[in-house]
Amino acid sequence: MKVLKFGGTSVASSQEIRRVRSIVGNITGTRVAVVVSAMGGITDLLLTMATLASEQDPEYKKILKEIENRHLTCIRELLPVDQQSAALSKVKSELNILETLVEGAFLIGETTPRLLDKVVSYGELLSSFIISQFLNADGLDACFKDSRELIITNEVFGKAAVRFEETNANIRDYFEHNNTQVNVLPGFIASSSNGNSTTLGRGGSDYTAAVIAAAVEAEELEIWTDVSGMYTANPKLVKQAKAIEHISYEEAMELSHFGAKVLYPPTIQPVLSKNIPIRIKNTFQPDSPGTLVTRSENGKGKTVRGISNIGGIALVSLEGPGMIGIPGISKRFFEVLSLAEISVVMITQASSEHSICVGIAEQDADLAVTVVNEAFAYEIESRKLKPVLAEKGLAIIALVGDNMKSHQGLSGKMFSSLGKNNVNIRAIAQGASERNISAVIVQEDVKKALNTLHEAFFEEQVKQLNLFVMGVGNVGSKFLNQVQQQKKYLKENLKLNIRVVGISNSRTMAFDENGIPLTDWEQVLSKGQPANADQFLAQIRKLNYRNSIFVDNTASEDVAAMYESFLLQSISVVTCNKIACSSDYENYRKLKRLAREYNAPFLFETNVGAGLPILDTLKHLIASGDRVHKIQAVLSGSLNFVWNNFNDNTTFYEVVKQAQEEGYTEPDPKIDLSGIDVMRKILILARESGYQLDIDAIENKSFLPEESLETKDNDAFFNTLEKHEPAFQQLYKEAAEEDCKLKYVAEFADGQANVGLHKIPRGHDFYNLEGSDNIVLFYTERYPRQPLIIKGAGAGAAVTASGIFADIIRIGNF
Structure with a gap:
């Protein structure tokens, strides 16, 4: 014999009840006991109705009418017309008794636990009667049996305790003398020795089925619900959760005790001693295997189930x-x-x-x-x-x-x-x-x-990173394209699943909890809400995702000021924005400290050298015990581009304009040409080398006229470049006459730093530096005479984006 229990969602309407008929009808070769809950939502309506009645609120009558309509509609939809009369008459008769009960509560202005048990019992009584009538009308050998005649309890109303000696005898006697193929019984309800209706508490219908299964020593207890078994985690909260194929009684009890509502702990107790398997199945996906609950597998299977x-x-x-x-x-x-x-x-x-x-x-x-x-x-x-x-x-x-x-x-x-x-x-x-x-x-x-735990114990091979990207201009757009191109490779080869959850530019911002489709991010962003940096942070905090990374592709001082807030929430920060790391030394140290304290990496490789591994190499030198004594570097790809392309056949204005249009300079090219950008970079290198230094201590030997430095916008700045063209031509002429090239150089030695335009003679390491390349020479205790040299493309949206991408991959590999 098999015992099947169907929950409220499985019998919520005539459509669902037809599914139950199909499932029961497919069982052959054995008798079946079908235990059913009240139709979905009916128990809550019964309780609400009783509460309103006890408060002498006449609105309870509307709820009674709703309960009546649902059951009568179900009968009309399930039974042939010529068989409806008897069923309708029976249900109306029961509803009249129910009405009398709640009228009593209305008149005296109160309810008792005893009365409530009687009221809520009607949910299961009505659903089981209607289902039995339908199964019989649809060709099955089915009958209805009131569980109150079988299951005997004490008189603790609301959560009565079963008296198993009497109950088991009743159940065995009934099934020994009744040969009907399908027996439909209401779950949840029972009766006391004095004949009063009682209920079995939370999960009572499951418990009813388990009590019956144990008494008749069924071959299997099937719990039919709206999910495909017990899951590795709540699938509503963890999308990667999977149904557990096989689990022990003890594991099932632990999971159900701690919130897995698909099965209630008391359900397991009656069948455990009889070693009756429990199978949890999905009424709406009956072909899914579900979860089988049996004795322990004796050391087999996963450690964490x-x-x-x-x-x-x-x-x-x-x-x-x-x-x-x-x-x-x-x-x-x-x-x-x-x-x-x-x-x-x-x-x-x-x-x-x-x-x-x-x-x-x-x-x-x-x-x-x-x-x-x-x-x-x-x-x-x-x-x-x-x-x-x-x-x-x-x-x-x-x-x-x-x-x-x-x-x-x-x-x-x-x-x-x-x-x-x-x-x-x-x-x-x-x-x-x-x-x-x-x-x-x-x-x-x-x-x-x-x-987080599901990823650690069930998805160890793949780590999900949730990105929130601010700034989608030249660098940001290239970065998103690179993520899209490499997404499959990273998942297959590095076991990293990178998902962009939020993006923002200066006008709009957009979020998608399932990940923004990167093939269509521009359209998604265009339909977003007005951009607001504080709300962007608030949304990240609200989502509260594991492995969250804030990616700053801007040059904004306001955005850089937010890093502390992100790190305090254990949100990692990856940035090409140099403002934070070149700010006041104490702020720089605080950000580094917060990153350690809150296990939130703060990575800024692209602050110096775009995609070149300059800071990463420096970190390894320092970590391994080396000490930097001197740094010489060409750190501005934009300035190197400018001076490599400027000559007596061009104008300085034209070359700078070209550098801006091709993305080699900051949006405000004065930041590059004034030397401020290079000052920030040498400052960051000095700090990462272990020296305490602030930007106002760096000497800046600017080549720009004072008039250019004092301009307020780009148009005015470019006008001054045209005006002072002769001065720029003179700088080129003097260097050419000495067989030198002009390079904007940053130097750090003996705790002092300076930046400025230098004439580089033939044979020097900087002389043949082409295009927008950067070069850094580290003189250390291990490299005292021949420096450690890092050289390569140091500017451009694509290489900067690749550097940001590399930092994100570093976080993924932590």
Whole structure:
């Protein structure tokens, strides 16, 4: 014999009930017991109706009418016309009794637990009767049996306890003497020894099915619901979650206890001792294999089988010096909570005995604080204990698996993964069986925590990076194109899944939680909301994704000022914007410190040399114990481009204009030509070499006329370049006469730095530097005479974008 249970969503309407008919009809060779819940939403309507009636609100009648219409409509849609009369008459008769019950609540202005159990029982009674009538009318050998005649309980209304001796005898006797092929029974409801209707509490229909399955020693218990089994995590929060093919009873109980609502813990108890398999299936995808729950696989399978969570948790802590070495404190604490009917979900206690912390339902927090403080009033007044406070807005996440105890490092991996994503852990608990490791976190971090752990334990081969890109001009657009081109390669070869979740320019910004399609990002952005840097940050914080990276492709001082806010949220920062790292030294050090403290990399390789690995090489030198004594460099690709292309056959104005149009200069070319950009770069190199230096200490030997430096916009700046053309021609002429080339050079030595235009003689390392190339010479303790040289393209949107991309890949490989 098989026992099948169908939940509320599986019998919500005539369409769903036809699916149930198809599933039941496909079972051959064995008898079937079909346990059904109330039609989806009906139980809530019954409770609401009873509440309104007890408040003497006549609106309860509208709800009663809605309940009636749903059931009568279902009958008319399922049964042939000539068979509807009897069914309609029966249902109307039951609804009349229900109406009488709630009228009584209306008249006296109250309800009792006993009355509520009787009222809510009608949901299952009506659905099971209608389904039995339909199955019979549609050709199956089916009948209805009231579970209240079989399952006997005590009289604890709302969550009655089954009296198994009487119940098992009743169930076995019924099925031994009834040969009907399909028996339809209401779930959730039972009756006391005195004949009063009772209910079995949360998950009661599952429990009904399990009780029947155990009594008849069924070959299998099937739980039909709206998901395809138990998942590795909540699929509504973790899109990569997968159905678990096979799981043990103990693992299923742990997962269901910690929030996996597809199966309730009490369901497992009756069938566990009889070793009856439970199969969880999807009514809407009946061909999906679902999840099979049996005895433990004895060490086979994955260490972590699932990740679960419970929301609405509060922590209540009892602590103080008066607890140490004093017996009975724990007993009194838990006794007080028990007497107040407060269920404890999780317990942790410091080994010093200085504190006991319990996790409870948030709605019980205020009551817990009141009763505990009253119980320990003397100890609190004498300052042996601190007044109890409740911390609300929390949740519990749990790793579950039978084989976790035989594998080292799982706790470390769990907490390390959470820590890297700024998920703060408020309390930890691990049972002696080591089948469960639980942690309390703030509710708003649940989605990020679940995805982080799922990635760590179920998707170890692929790491997802969530990018938020500000600035999509020359560099930004090239960067997005590169990500699009390399997305498949990175996933297959580096196991990195890069997803751009948010983009912004100076006018609009757009977000897509599933990832912005990079083949169409311009159109997405054009339809976005007005750009606002603060709201951009707020949205990133709201999404609260793991492995979040803010990518700054701007030259904005305001954007650079936001880095601290990102790092404080454990959001990594990758930037080609030099303003932050060349700002006040204390700000630079603070950003570096925050990156370490909050496990949020702060990478700015493109600040010097665009895509050249200058800073990365320097970091390795310093980390390996080398010390930089001197740096000589041509660090401006734009200035190198200008001086390499300027001669007596061109004008300085034309060459600078060309450099701007081809993306070699900043949007404001004066930043490059004034030397400020080079000053920032040599400053960053000096700081990354371990020296404390500020930009106002760098000597700038500018070649620009004072008039050019004082201009307020690009048009005025270019006008001055045309006006002072003779001066630029004179600089070229003097260098040519000495067989030299003009290069804008940055130097650092003995703690001092300067930048300026130099005449470079033939044979010098800088002499043959072509196009927009950069070159850096590091003189260190290991390279005292022949410097370490890094040379290559140091400007241009494509190479800068590639440098940003490389920094993101570095973060992915951390």
